[in-house]
Amino acid sequence: xxxxxxxxxxxxxxxxxxxxxxxxxxxxxxxxxxxxxxxxxxxxxxxxxxxxxxxxxxxxxxxxxxxxxxxxxxxxxxxxxxxxxxxxxxxxxxxxxxxxxxxxxxxxxxxxxxxxxxxxxxxxxxxxxxxxxxxxxxxxxxxxxxxxxxxxxxxxxxxxxxxxxxxxxxxxxxxxxxxxxxxxxxxxxxxxxxxxxxxxxxxxxxxxxxxxxxxxxxxxxxxxxxxxxxxxxxxxxxxxxxxxxxxxxxxxxxxxxxxxx
Amino acid sequence: xxxxxxxxxxxxxxxxxxxxxxxxxxxxxxxxxxxxxxxxxxxxxxxxxxxxxxxxxxxxxxxxxxxxxxxxxxxxxxxxxxxxxxxxxxxxxxxxxxxxxxxxxxxxxxxxxxxxxxxxxxxxxxxxxxxxxxxxxxxxxxxxxxxxxxxxxxxxxxxxxxxxxxxxxxxxxxxxxxxxxxxxxxxxxxxxxxxxxxxxxxxxxxxxxxxxxxxxxxxxxxxxxxxxxxxxxxxxxxxxxxxxxxxxxxxxxxxxxxxxx
Numbered sequence: 001x002x003x004x005x006x007x008x009x010x011x012x013x014x015x016x017x018x019x020x021x022x023x024x025x026x027x028x029x030x031x032x033x034x035x036x037x038x039x040x041x042x043x044x045x046x047x048x049x050x051x052x053x054x055x056x057x058x059x060x061x062x063x064x065x066x067x068x069x070x071x072x073x074x075x076x077x078x079x080x081x082x083x084x085x086x087x088x089x090x091x092x093x094x095x096x097x098x099x100x101x102x103x104x105x106x107x108x109x110x111x112x113x114x115x116x117x118x119x120x121x122x123x124x125x126x127x128x129x130x131x132x133x134x135x136x137x138x139x140x141x142x143x144x145x146x147x148x149x150x151x152x153x154x155x156x157x158x159x160x161x162x163x164x165x166x167x168x169x170x171x172x173x174x175x176x177x178x179x180x181x182x183x184x185x186x187x188x189x190x191x192x193x194x195x196x197x198x199x200x201x202x203x204x205x206x207x208x209x210x211x212x213x214x215x216x217x218x219x220x221x222x223x224x225x226x227x228x229x230x231x232x233x234x235x236x237x238x239x240x241x242x243x244x245x246x247x248x249x250x251x252x253x254x255x256x257x258x259x260x261x
Numbered sequence: 262x263x264x265x266x267x268x269x270x271x272x273x274x275x276x277x278x279x280x281x282x283x284x285x286x287x288x289x290x291x292x293x294x295x296x297x298x299x300x301x302x303x304x305x306x307x308x309x310x311x312x313x314x315x316x317x318x319x320x321x322x323x324x325x326x327x328x329x330x331x332x333x334x335x336x337x338x339x340x341x342x343x344x345x346x347x348x349x350x351x352x353x354x355x356x357x358x359x360x361x362x363x364x365x366x367x368x369x370x371x372x373x374x375x376x377x378x379x380x381x382x383x384x385x386x387x388x389x390x391x392x393x394x395x396x397x398x399x400x401x402x403x404x405x406x407x408x409x410x411x412x413x414x415x416x417x418x419x420x421x422x423x424x425x426x427x428x429x430x431x432x433x434x435x436x437x438x439x440x441x442x443x444x445x446x447x448x449x450x451x452x453x454x455x456x457x458x459x460x461x462x463x464x465x466x467x468x469x470x471x472x473x474x475x476x477x478x479x480x481x482x483x484x485x486x487x488x489x490x491x492x493x494x495x496x497x498x499x500x501x502x503x504x505x506x507x508x509x510x511x512x513x514x515x516x517x518x519x520x521x522x
Contacts, residue, residue: 098484098492098495117461117464118467119464119468119471119480119482121480124471130467131463132459134460156460158457158460160456160460163454164454164455166454166495166499167450167451167453167454167456167499168451168454168460168461170450170496170499171446171447171448171450171451171454171456171458171461172447172464173483173510174443174444174446174450174506174509174510175443175444175447175461175464175468176464176465176468176482177482177483177484177486177517178443178513179465179469180468180471180472180477180480180481181485181513181517182436182439182440182443183436183440183469183472183477184476184477184478184481184520185432186432186433186435187432187476187477189428189431189432190428190429192428193424193428193429193432194425195425195428195429195432196419197432198393199378199393199395199417199419199421200378200429200432200433200436201472202391202392202393202417203379203380203433203436203437204436204440204472204473205391205470205473206379206380206391207436207437207440207441208440208468208469209466210382210385210441211462211465212462212465212466215448216441216442216445216447216448217445217448219382219441220438220441221437221438222434222437222438223359223438224442225438231333231359234359234427235430238431244516244519245435247512247516248435248439248512248513248516249434249435251508251509251512252439252442252509255442255505255508255509256438256439259442259445
Protein backbone atom coordinates (compact mmCIF):
# COMPACT_ATOMS: atom_id res chain seq x y z
CA UNK A 1 0.00 0.00 0.00
CA UNK A 2 2.32 2.71 -1.24
CA UNK A 3 -0.38 5.35 -1.53
CA UNK A 4 -2.50 5.13 1.57
CA UNK A 5 -6.17 5.66 0.78
CA UNK A 6 -7.85 8.73 2.21
CA UNK A 7 -11.07 7.97 4.01
CA UNK A 8 -14.33 9.87 4.32
CA UNK A 9 -16.57 8.52 7.05
CA UNK A 10 -20.33 8.99 6.85
CA UNK A 11 -21.81 8.31 10.28
CA UNK A 12 -20.81 8.76 13.91
CA UNK A 13 -22.56 5.84 15.56
CA UNK A 14 -21.19 2.68 17.10
CA UNK A 15 -19.45 1.20 14.07
CA UNK A 16 -18.21 4.57 12.79
CA UNK A 17 -16.75 5.43 16.19
CA UNK A 18 -14.82 2.18 16.61
CA UNK A 19 -13.74 2.15 12.98
CA UNK A 20 -12.48 5.72 13.03
CA UNK A 21 -10.31 4.94 16.07
CA UNK A 22 -8.89 1.87 14.38
CA UNK A 23 -8.12 3.76 11.17
CA UNK A 24 -6.47 6.58 13.07
CA UNK A 25 -4.39 4.24 15.22
CA UNK A 26 -3.17 2.48 12.09
CA UNK A 27 -2.07 5.63 10.33
CA UNK A 28 -4.93 5.89 7.86
CA UNK A 29 -6.06 9.46 7.33
CA UNK A 30 -9.75 10.20 7.74
CA UNK A 31 -10.38 13.46 5.93
CA UNK A 32 -13.92 14.14 7.06
CA UNK A 33 -16.65 12.78 9.30
CA UNK A 34 -20.32 13.38 8.66
CA UNK A 35 -23.12 13.14 11.19
CA UNK A 36 -26.55 14.80 11.13
CA UNK A 37 -25.63 15.72 14.68
CA UNK A 38 -22.80 18.24 14.30
CA UNK A 39 -21.72 17.86 17.92
CA UNK A 40 -21.23 14.11 17.48
CA UNK A 41 -19.32 14.64 14.23
CA UNK A 42 -17.14 17.24 15.92
CA UNK A 43 -16.38 15.12 18.97
CA UNK A 44 -15.32 12.20 16.82
CA UNK A 45 -13.43 14.34 14.32
CA UNK A 46 -11.41 16.02 17.06
CA UNK A 47 -10.19 12.66 18.33
CA UNK A 48 -8.78 11.62 14.99
CA UNK A 49 -7.82 14.90 13.38
CA UNK A 50 -10.59 14.96 10.78
CA UNK A 51 -13.01 17.66 9.61
CA UNK A 52 -16.55 17.43 10.91
CA UNK A 53 -19.65 18.25 8.89
CA UNK A 54 -23.40 17.84 9.16
CA UNK A 55 -24.02 18.73 5.52
CA UNK A 56 -24.14 15.88 3.02
CA UNK A 57 -23.84 18.31 0.13
CA UNK A 58 -20.43 19.45 1.34
CA UNK A 59 -18.54 16.19 1.46
CA UNK A 60 -15.00 16.47 0.17
CA UNK A 61 -14.18 15.05 -3.27
CA UNK A 62 -10.62 14.28 -2.17
CA UNK A 63 -11.45 10.87 -0.62
CA UNK A 64 -10.34 7.52 -1.97
CA UNK A 65 -12.77 5.35 -0.01
CA UNK A 66 -16.09 6.65 1.34
CA UNK A 67 -17.30 4.49 4.23
CA UNK A 68 -21.03 4.81 4.83
CA UNK A 69 -21.63 3.57 8.38
CA UNK A 70 -25.25 4.50 8.96
CA UNK A 71 -28.39 2.53 9.83
CA UNK A 72 -29.36 -0.06 7.22
CA UNK A 73 -32.52 1.82 6.32
CA UNK A 74 -30.62 5.05 5.64
CA UNK A 75 -27.89 3.67 3.36
CA UNK A 76 -29.74 4.14 0.07
CA UNK A 77 -30.93 7.63 0.93
CA UNK A 78 -27.46 8.76 2.00
CA UNK A 79 -25.98 7.25 -1.16
CA UNK A 80 -28.40 9.18 -3.33
CA UNK A 81 -27.40 12.39 -1.62
CA UNK A 82 -23.75 11.59 -2.29
CA UNK A 83 -24.35 10.77 -5.95
CA UNK A 84 -22.66 14.01 -6.95
CA UNK A 85 -19.35 12.46 -5.88
CA UNK A 86 -19.56 9.39 -8.09
CA UNK A 87 -16.71 8.92 -10.49
CA UNK A 88 -14.25 6.30 -11.62
CA UNK A 89 -11.80 6.79 -8.81
CA UNK A 90 -13.83 7.01 -5.66
CA UNK A 91 -15.01 3.80 -3.96
CA UNK A 92 -18.18 3.78 -1.85
CA UNK A 93 -18.74 1.05 0.73
CA UNK A 94 -21.20 0.44 3.54
CA UNK A 95 -20.51 -1.47 6.76
CA UNK A 96 -23.73 -3.42 7.07
CA UNK A 97 -23.98 -7.18 7.43
CA UNK A 98 -27.63 -7.20 6.49
CA UNK A 99 -27.58 -5.08 3.33
CA UNK A 100 -26.53 -6.30 -0.13
CA UNK A 101 -23.97 -4.19 -1.96
CA UNK A 102 -26.57 -3.68 -4.69
CA UNK A 103 -28.21 -1.06 -2.48
CA UNK A 104 -25.77 1.26 -4.32
CA UNK A 105 -26.82 0.12 -7.80
CA UNK A 106 -27.52 2.97 -10.18
CA UNK A 107 -26.01 5.51 -7.80
CA UNK A 108 -22.26 4.86 -7.82
CA UNK A 109 -19.97 3.26 -10.37
CA UNK A 110 -17.59 1.78 -7.81
CA UNK A 111 -19.13 0.32 -4.72
CA UNK A 112 -18.75 -2.47 -2.24
CA UNK A 113 -18.93 -3.50 1.39
CA UNK A 114 -16.52 -3.15 4.30
CA UNK A 115 -18.16 -5.19 7.08
CA UNK A 116 -16.40 -5.61 10.43
CA UNK A 117 -18.13 -8.65 11.93
CA UNK A 118 -18.32 -7.95 15.63
CA UNK A 119 -20.77 -6.88 18.32
CA UNK A 120 -19.80 -3.32 19.17
CA UNK A 121 -20.67 -1.53 22.40
CA UNK A 122 -20.11 2.19 22.57
CA UNK A 123 -18.40 2.01 25.96
CA UNK A 124 -16.18 -0.98 25.29
CA UNK A 125 -12.97 -0.55 23.31
CA UNK A 126 -12.99 -2.69 20.16
CA UNK A 127 -9.92 -4.82 19.56
CA UNK A 128 -9.59 -5.03 15.79
CA UNK A 129 -6.87 -7.67 16.14
CA UNK A 130 -9.79 -10.01 16.73
CA UNK A 131 -12.37 -8.52 14.40
CA UNK A 132 -12.77 -10.17 11.00
CA UNK A 133 -13.39 -7.71 8.19
CA UNK A 134 -15.43 -8.92 5.25
CA UNK A 135 -14.78 -7.05 2.02
CA UNK A 136 -16.55 -7.02 -1.32
CA UNK A 137 -16.47 -4.77 -4.35
CA UNK A 138 -18.66 -4.80 -7.43
CA UNK A 139 -15.66 -4.44 -9.74
CA UNK A 140 -13.01 -7.06 -9.12
CA UNK A 141 -10.16 -4.64 -9.81
CA UNK A 142 -11.19 -2.50 -6.84
CA UNK A 143 -11.06 -5.26 -4.22
CA UNK A 144 -7.30 -4.85 -3.73
CA UNK A 145 -7.47 -1.35 -2.30
CA UNK A 146 -10.27 -2.39 0.06
CA UNK A 147 -8.48 -5.58 1.13
CA UNK A 148 -5.34 -3.58 1.85
CA UNK A 149 -7.31 -1.15 3.97
CA UNK A 150 -8.85 -4.05 5.89
CA UNK A 151 -5.48 -5.74 6.39
CA UNK A 152 -4.09 -2.50 7.74
CA UNK A 153 -6.47 -2.60 10.71
CA UNK A 154 -7.13 -6.34 11.17
CA UNK A 155 -5.15 -9.54 10.60
CA UNK A 156 -8.40 -11.32 9.73
CA UNK A 157 -9.84 -10.30 6.39
CA UNK A 158 -12.15 -12.25 4.13
CA UNK A 159 -13.55 -11.68 0.67
CA UNK A 160 -17.26 -12.29 1.15
CA UNK A 161 -19.90 -11.76 -1.51
CA UNK A 162 -23.46 -10.59 -0.84
CA UNK A 163 -24.87 -14.10 -0.58
CA UNK A 164 -22.18 -15.24 1.84
CA UNK A 165 -22.69 -12.13 3.93
CA UNK A 166 -26.42 -12.89 4.15
CA UNK A 167 -25.43 -16.34 5.44
CA UNK A 168 -23.08 -14.84 8.01
CA UNK A 169 -25.73 -12.42 9.22
CA UNK A 170 -28.24 -15.18 9.91
CA UNK A 171 -25.61 -17.38 11.58
CA UNK A 172 -24.45 -14.42 13.68
CA UNK A 173 -27.95 -14.03 15.11
CA UNK A 174 -27.79 -17.60 16.39
CA UNK A 175 -24.29 -17.47 17.86
CA UNK A 176 -24.50 -13.94 19.24
CA UNK A 177 -28.03 -12.58 19.79
CA UNK A 178 -29.66 -15.90 20.63
CA UNK A 179 -26.87 -17.23 22.83
CA UNK A 180 -26.78 -13.93 24.74
CA UNK A 181 -30.51 -14.35 25.31
CA UNK A 182 -29.85 -17.82 26.72
CA UNK A 183 -27.33 -16.24 29.08
CA UNK A 184 -30.07 -13.83 30.13
CA UNK A 185 -32.47 -16.72 30.75
CA UNK A 186 -29.77 -18.41 32.81
CA UNK A 187 -29.40 -15.27 34.90
CA UNK A 188 -33.17 -15.02 35.31
CA UNK A 189 -33.41 -18.63 36.49
CA UNK A 190 -30.58 -17.98 38.97
CA UNK A 191 -32.28 -14.86 40.27
CA UNK A 192 -35.59 -16.65 40.70
CA UNK A 193 -33.79 -19.49 42.51
CA UNK A 194 -31.77 -17.18 44.74
CA UNK A 195 -28.40 -18.12 43.30
CA UNK A 196 -25.53 -15.83 42.32
CA UNK A 197 -25.21 -15.75 38.49
CA UNK A 198 -21.45 -15.29 38.98
CA UNK A 199 -21.25 -19.02 39.61
CA UNK A 200 -22.18 -19.61 35.96
CA UNK A 201 -19.89 -17.04 34.38
CA UNK A 202 -16.81 -19.31 34.24
CA UNK A 203 -18.97 -21.99 32.61
CA UNK A 204 -20.02 -19.52 29.92
CA UNK A 205 -16.39 -18.58 29.39
CA UNK A 206 -15.26 -22.19 29.04
CA UNK A 207 -18.17 -23.13 26.75
CA UNK A 208 -17.02 -20.58 24.22
CA UNK A 209 -13.29 -21.08 24.79
CA UNK A 210 -13.81 -24.69 23.72
CA UNK A 211 -15.34 -23.78 20.36
CA UNK A 212 -12.49 -21.43 19.53
CA UNK A 213 -10.41 -24.48 18.63
CA UNK A 214 -13.01 -27.23 18.30
CA UNK A 215 -16.20 -27.85 16.36
CA UNK A 216 -19.27 -27.16 18.52
CA UNK A 217 -20.77 -30.50 17.49
CA UNK A 218 -17.83 -32.27 19.14
CA UNK A 219 -18.16 -30.24 22.35
CA UNK A 220 -21.87 -30.86 22.99
CA UNK A 221 -22.68 -32.27 26.44
CA UNK A 222 -25.72 -32.42 28.69
CA UNK A 223 -28.92 -34.39 29.21
CA UNK A 224 -30.34 -33.83 25.70
CA UNK A 225 -27.15 -35.07 24.05
CA UNK A 226 -26.97 -38.23 26.15
CA UNK A 227 -30.71 -38.89 26.07
CA UNK A 228 -31.00 -38.56 29.85
CA UNK A 229 -34.80 -38.53 29.99
CA UNK A 230 -34.93 -38.47 33.81
CA UNK A 231 -32.90 -35.26 34.08
CA UNK A 232 -34.80 -33.62 31.23
CA UNK A 233 -38.09 -34.41 32.97
CA UNK A 234 -36.77 -33.02 36.26
CA UNK A 235 -35.77 -29.80 34.48
CA UNK A 236 -39.16 -29.49 32.78
CA UNK A 237 -40.85 -29.93 36.15
CA UNK A 238 -38.61 -27.22 37.54
CA UNK A 239 -39.68 -24.86 34.74
CA UNK A 240 -43.38 -25.74 34.85
CA UNK A 241 -44.41 -22.23 35.99
CA UNK A 242 -42.12 -20.47 33.50
CA UNK A 243 -43.79 -21.52 30.28
CA UNK A 244 -41.59 -19.38 28.01
CA UNK A 245 -38.40 -20.91 29.34
CA UNK A 246 -40.02 -24.36 29.23
CA UNK A 247 -40.94 -23.93 25.55
CA UNK A 248 -37.36 -22.99 24.70
CA UNK A 249 -36.03 -25.87 26.79
CA UNK A 250 -38.28 -28.35 24.99
CA UNK A 251 -37.55 -27.11 21.47
CA UNK A 252 -33.77 -26.99 21.91
CA UNK A 253 -33.74 -30.35 23.69
CA UNK A 254 -35.74 -31.91 20.84
CA UNK A 255 -33.37 -30.42 18.27
CA UNK A 256 -30.27 -31.60 20.14
CA UNK A 257 -31.74 -35.09 20.49
CA UNK A 258 -32.43 -35.19 16.77
CA UNK A 259 -28.90 -34.01 15.97
CA UNK A 260 -27.13 -36.64 18.07
CA UNK A 261 -29.53 -39.57 18.01
CA UNK B 262 -6.43 -26.31 57.57
CA UNK B 263 -3.78 -27.64 59.96
CA UNK B 264 -4.68 -31.25 59.40
CA UNK B 265 -5.11 -31.78 55.69
CA UNK B 266 -7.98 -34.13 54.93
CA UNK B 267 -7.18 -37.45 53.29
CA UNK B 268 -9.24 -38.16 50.23
CA UNK B 269 -10.66 -41.37 48.82
CA UNK B 270 -11.88 -41.00 45.25
CA UNK B 271 -14.60 -43.26 43.90
CA UNK B 272 -14.63 -43.05 40.12
CA UNK B 273 -12.11 -42.53 37.33
CA UNK B 274 -14.18 -40.65 34.76
CA UNK B 275 -14.04 -37.09 33.57
CA UNK B 276 -14.71 -35.30 36.86
CA UNK B 277 -12.65 -37.75 38.94
CA UNK B 278 -9.69 -37.39 36.60
CA UNK B 279 -9.63 -33.58 36.63
CA UNK B 280 -10.35 -33.44 40.35
CA UNK B 281 -7.62 -35.91 41.25
CA UNK B 282 -5.08 -33.82 39.36
CA UNK B 283 -6.21 -30.65 41.09
CA UNK B 284 -6.05 -32.27 44.52
CA UNK B 285 -2.61 -33.67 43.84
CA UNK B 286 -1.24 -30.39 42.51
CA UNK B 287 -2.50 -28.62 45.62
CA UNK B 288 -0.86 -31.01 48.03
CA UNK B 289 -3.95 -32.92 49.09
CA UNK B 290 -3.30 -36.62 49.53
CA UNK B 291 -5.58 -39.01 47.68
CA UNK B 292 -5.21 -42.36 49.44
CA UNK B 293 -7.10 -44.55 47.04
CA UNK B 294 -8.91 -44.46 43.71
CA UNK B 295 -11.68 -46.86 42.81
CA UNK B 296 -12.88 -47.74 39.34
CA UNK B 297 -14.71 -50.86 38.16
CA UNK B 298 -12.07 -50.80 35.44
CA UNK B 299 -8.82 -51.63 37.27
CA UNK B 300 -6.67 -50.35 34.43
CA UNK B 301 -8.31 -46.93 34.58
CA UNK B 302 -7.97 -46.82 38.36
CA UNK B 303 -4.33 -47.80 38.08
CA UNK B 304 -3.49 -45.24 35.40
CA UNK B 305 -5.02 -42.44 37.42
CA UNK B 306 -3.59 -43.65 40.74
CA UNK B 307 -0.07 -43.80 39.30
CA UNK B 308 -0.25 -40.15 38.28
CA UNK B 309 -1.09 -38.95 41.75
CA UNK B 310 0.57 -41.48 44.00
CA UNK B 311 -2.61 -43.20 45.17
CA UNK B 312 -3.62 -46.84 45.53
CA UNK B 313 -5.89 -48.23 42.85
CA UNK B 314 -8.70 -50.70 43.46
CA UNK B 315 -11.67 -52.14 41.60
CA UNK B 316 -13.21 -53.66 44.73
CA UNK B 317 -15.76 -51.52 46.58
CA UNK B 318 -15.56 -53.83 49.59
CA UNK B 319 -11.87 -52.99 50.07
CA UNK B 320 -11.99 -49.24 50.37
CA UNK B 321 -9.70 -47.89 53.07
CA UNK B 322 -11.24 -46.66 56.32
CA UNK B 323 -8.42 -44.11 56.73
CA UNK B 324 -10.05 -41.42 54.61
CA UNK B 325 -11.43 -38.10 55.87
CA UNK B 326 -13.52 -37.22 52.82
CA UNK B 327 -14.86 -39.80 50.38
CA UNK B 328 -15.60 -38.21 47.01
CA UNK B 329 -18.04 -40.23 44.95
CA UNK B 330 -17.61 -39.06 41.35
CA UNK B 331 -19.68 -41.59 39.43
CA UNK B 332 -22.66 -41.34 37.09
CA UNK B 333 -25.76 -39.86 38.71
CA UNK B 334 -27.64 -43.14 38.43
CA UNK B 335 -24.91 -45.08 40.23
CA UNK B 336 -24.45 -42.80 43.26
CA UNK B 337 -27.03 -44.49 45.51
CA UNK B 338 -25.86 -47.98 44.64
CA UNK B 339 -22.22 -47.13 45.26
CA UNK B 340 -23.15 -45.46 48.55
CA UNK B 341 -24.97 -48.57 49.73
CA UNK B 342 -21.92 -50.67 48.99
CA UNK B 343 -19.81 -48.25 51.02
CA UNK B 344 -22.21 -48.23 53.96
CA UNK B 345 -19.75 -50.35 55.98
CA UNK B 346 -17.53 -47.25 56.22
CA UNK B 347 -20.13 -44.97 57.74
CA UNK B 348 -19.19 -43.43 61.02
CA UNK B 349 -19.11 -40.09 62.80
CA UNK B 350 -15.80 -39.00 61.35
CA UNK B 351 -15.91 -39.79 57.66
CA UNK B 352 -17.66 -37.42 55.27
CA UNK B 353 -19.20 -38.73 52.05
CA UNK B 354 -19.86 -36.36 49.15
CA UNK B 355 -20.86 -36.71 45.53
CA UNK B 356 -19.91 -34.36 42.68
CA UNK B 357 -23.21 -34.23 40.83
CA UNK B 358 -25.07 -31.07 39.95
CA UNK B 359 -28.28 -32.96 39.24
CA UNK B 360 -28.52 -35.11 42.38
CA UNK B 361 -29.78 -33.94 45.78
CA UNK B 362 -27.57 -34.72 48.75
CA UNK B 363 -30.44 -36.74 50.16
CA UNK B 364 -29.48 -39.55 47.81
CA UNK B 365 -27.26 -40.56 50.77
CA UNK B 366 -30.09 -40.48 53.33
CA UNK B 367 -30.23 -43.55 55.50
CA UNK B 368 -26.83 -44.76 54.31
CA UNK B 369 -24.30 -42.34 55.82
CA UNK B 370 -24.40 -40.13 58.90
CA UNK B 371 -22.24 -37.38 57.40
CA UNK B 372 -22.82 -36.53 53.82
CA UNK B 373 -22.86 -33.65 51.39
CA UNK B 374 -21.97 -32.44 47.93
CA UNK B 375 -18.74 -31.22 46.36
CA UNK B 376 -19.81 -29.95 42.94
CA UNK B 377 -17.26 -28.35 40.59
CA UNK B 378 -19.44 -26.41 38.15
CA UNK B 379 -17.68 -26.69 34.84
CA UNK B 380 -17.89 -28.49 31.51
CA UNK B 381 -15.04 -30.98 31.58
CA UNK B 382 -13.46 -32.57 28.53
CA UNK B 383 -11.15 -35.49 29.07
CA UNK B 384 -8.49 -34.11 26.70
CA UNK B 385 -8.56 -30.50 27.87
CA UNK B 386 -6.75 -29.53 31.07
CA UNK B 387 -9.13 -28.07 33.64
CA UNK B 388 -8.09 -24.79 35.21
CA UNK B 389 -9.52 -24.88 38.72
CA UNK B 390 -8.60 -21.23 39.22
CA UNK B 391 -11.72 -20.57 37.17
CA UNK B 392 -13.94 -23.41 38.37
CA UNK B 393 -16.49 -22.56 41.06
CA UNK B 394 -16.94 -25.30 43.63
CA UNK B 395 -20.34 -25.61 45.27
CA UNK B 396 -20.29 -27.27 48.67
CA UNK B 397 -23.03 -28.54 50.93
CA UNK B 398 -23.14 -30.78 53.99
CA UNK B 399 -26.12 -32.19 55.82
CA UNK B 400 -24.63 -31.30 59.20
CA UNK B 401 -23.63 -27.66 59.46
CA UNK B 402 -20.57 -28.40 61.54
CA UNK B 403 -19.06 -30.43 58.71
CA UNK B 404 -19.19 -27.67 56.08
CA UNK B 405 -15.92 -26.14 57.25
CA UNK B 406 -13.73 -29.09 56.32
CA UNK B 407 -15.38 -29.30 52.89
CA UNK B 408 -15.13 -25.55 52.30
CA UNK B 409 -11.44 -25.65 53.22
CA UNK B 410 -10.87 -28.45 50.76
CA UNK B 411 -12.67 -26.49 48.03
CA UNK B 412 -10.70 -23.33 48.81
CA UNK B 413 -7.49 -25.29 48.56
CA UNK B 414 -8.09 -26.01 44.87
CA UNK B 415 -10.24 -23.06 43.74
CA UNK B 416 -10.55 -19.39 44.70
CA UNK B 417 -14.27 -19.57 43.90
CA UNK B 418 -16.27 -21.53 46.43
CA UNK B 419 -19.95 -21.25 47.25
CA UNK B 420 -22.20 -22.82 49.86
CA UNK B 421 -25.11 -24.07 47.80
CA UNK B 422 -27.98 -26.15 49.13
CA UNK B 423 -29.84 -28.83 47.18
CA UNK B 424 -32.53 -26.48 45.94
CA UNK B 425 -30.03 -23.89 44.74
CA UNK B 426 -28.00 -26.59 43.02
CA UNK B 427 -31.11 -27.73 41.16
CA UNK B 428 -31.52 -24.14 40.01
CA UNK B 429 -27.91 -23.97 38.86
CA UNK B 430 -28.21 -27.22 36.97
CA UNK B 431 -31.20 -26.01 34.95
CA UNK B 432 -29.57 -22.63 34.30
CA UNK B 433 -26.35 -24.35 33.23
CA UNK B 434 -28.21 -26.26 30.54
CA UNK B 435 -29.31 -22.95 29.03
CA UNK B 436 -25.97 -21.17 29.18
CA UNK B 437 -23.81 -24.15 28.27
CA UNK B 438 -25.59 -26.99 26.44
CA UNK B 439 -28.10 -24.84 24.61
CA UNK B 440 -25.71 -22.05 23.66
CA UNK B 441 -23.22 -24.62 22.37
CA UNK B 442 -26.02 -26.04 20.24
CA UNK B 443 -26.65 -22.56 18.82
CA UNK B 444 -22.95 -22.39 17.96
CA UNK B 445 -23.39 -25.69 16.14
CA UNK B 446 -26.39 -24.32 14.24
CA UNK B 447 -24.31 -21.27 13.33
CA UNK B 448 -21.59 -23.55 11.97
CA UNK B 449 -24.15 -25.57 10.03
CA UNK B 450 -25.63 -22.45 8.45
CA UNK B 451 -22.13 -21.31 7.49
CA UNK B 452 -21.31 -24.68 5.98
CA UNK B 453 -24.55 -24.71 3.97
CA UNK B 454 -23.81 -21.17 2.78
CA UNK B 455 -20.18 -21.91 1.88
CA UNK B 456 -18.70 -19.59 4.50
CA UNK B 457 -15.80 -20.28 6.86
CA UNK B 458 -17.14 -20.65 10.45
CA UNK B 459 -13.84 -19.14 11.64
CA UNK B 460 -15.26 -15.72 10.72
CA UNK B 461 -17.79 -16.12 13.54
CA UNK B 462 -15.43 -17.40 16.23
CA UNK B 463 -14.28 -13.93 17.38
CA UNK B 464 -17.93 -12.89 17.63
CA UNK B 465 -18.63 -15.85 19.90
CA UNK B 466 -15.64 -14.96 22.02
CA UNK B 467 -16.70 -11.32 22.38
CA UNK B 468 -20.35 -12.22 23.10
CA UNK B 469 -19.28 -14.14 26.15
CA UNK B 470 -16.46 -11.82 27.15
CA UNK B 471 -19.08 -9.09 27.48
CA UNK B 472 -21.22 -11.01 29.95
CA UNK B 473 -18.23 -11.72 32.19
CA UNK B 474 -18.54 -8.18 33.52
CA UNK B 475 -22.02 -7.12 32.38
CA UNK B 476 -25.57 -8.39 32.71
CA UNK B 477 -26.65 -10.24 29.54
CA UNK B 478 -29.88 -8.24 29.45
CA UNK B 479 -27.82 -5.08 28.99
CA UNK B 480 -25.71 -6.62 26.23
CA UNK B 481 -28.57 -7.82 24.01
CA UNK B 482 -28.42 -6.61 20.41
CA UNK B 483 -29.87 -7.72 17.09
CA UNK B 484 -33.07 -7.53 15.04
CA UNK B 485 -35.36 -9.12 17.66
CA UNK B 486 -34.22 -6.68 20.34
CA UNK B 487 -34.78 -3.60 18.17
CA UNK B 488 -37.97 -4.89 16.59
CA UNK B 489 -36.44 -4.89 13.11
CA UNK B 490 -39.25 -6.77 11.37
CA UNK B 491 -37.70 -6.44 7.90
CA UNK B 492 -34.46 -8.15 8.89
CA UNK B 493 -36.31 -10.84 10.84
CA UNK B 494 -38.46 -11.58 7.78
CA UNK B 495 -35.38 -11.75 5.56
CA UNK B 496 -33.78 -14.23 7.96
CA UNK B 497 -36.93 -16.36 8.09
CA UNK B 498 -37.01 -16.42 4.29
CA UNK B 499 -33.38 -17.47 4.31
CA UNK B 500 -34.21 -20.37 6.65
CA UNK B 501 -37.40 -21.44 4.89
CA UNK B 502 -35.98 -24.81 3.84
CA UNK B 503 -34.44 -25.54 7.25
CA UNK B 504 -37.57 -25.82 9.32
CA UNK B 505 -35.79 -26.87 12.54
CA UNK B 506 -33.56 -23.81 12.51
CA UNK B 507 -36.55 -21.65 11.53
CA UNK B 508 -38.59 -22.92 14.48
CA UNK B 509 -35.76 -22.06 16.87
CA UNK B 510 -35.28 -18.67 15.21
CA UNK B 511 -38.98 -17.87 15.60
CA UNK B 512 -39.30 -18.98 19.20
CA UNK B 513 -36.17 -17.17 20.42
CA UNK B 514 -37.07 -14.04 18.45
CA UNK B 515 -40.54 -14.01 19.99
CA UNK B 516 -39.11 -14.44 23.46
CA UNK B 517 -36.54 -11.67 22.96
CA UNK B 518 -39.25 -9.35 21.61
CA UNK B 519 -41.38 -10.05 24.65
CA UNK B 520 -38.44 -9.42 26.99
CA UNK B 521 -37.53 -6.04 25.54
CA UNK B 522 -40.83 -4.71 24.21
